[in-house]
Amino acid sequence: MVNKDKxxxxxxxxFTIQDSQEMDLFGYMKTAKNDGSNIRSAAxxxxxxxxxxxxxxxMDFLNNKGLADRIxxxxxxxxxxxxxxxxxxxxxxxxxxxxx
Numbered sequence: 430m431v432n433k434d435k436x437x438x439x440x441x442x443x444f445t446i447q448d449s450q451e452m453d454l455f456g457y458m459k460t461a462k463n464d465g466s467n468i469r470s471a472a473x474x475x476x477x478x479x480x481x482x483x484x485x486x487x488m489d490f491l492n493n494k495g496l497a498d499r500i501x502x503x504x505x506x507x508x509x510x511x512x513x514x515x516x517x518x519x520x521x522x523x524x525x526x527x528x529x
Contacts, residue, residue, distance in 0.1 A: 431499040435460050438496045438505075442467075446528065453527060472526040475518055482514040 430449065432441050439459055446453035446469070456471035489511040492504035 431496050433500060433502050435462060438493055438500070438502060472523045474521045474523075476521075478516040478518040480512060480514045480516055484510075484512050484514075487511040487513075 430441055430444050431438060433439075434441075437460055440449070440452060440457050442459055444452065452469065454471065454473045456469045457467075458469075459467040461467060487510065489509050490506055491509045492506045494504040497504040
């Protein structure tokens, strides 16, 4: 379902939204060398979350280990600012787009 054939860890070209709820709900971008990209926008979206408490400057790391483990590759690392708080946000779901 995931590979690194094109130099980037991404969903395999042969898998579609019928094969993956993750791809159907949250979208994807499949790169194509010299041919642009195949993009599906997410049917499920979150608005910007607004913290209800002050930020304390905590740092953490994240990676794409979940995708990388599926094909026995090493994940890519990144820094992330971590904050424990209550947030307010909105979730929208385009029901007409799911499964299509």
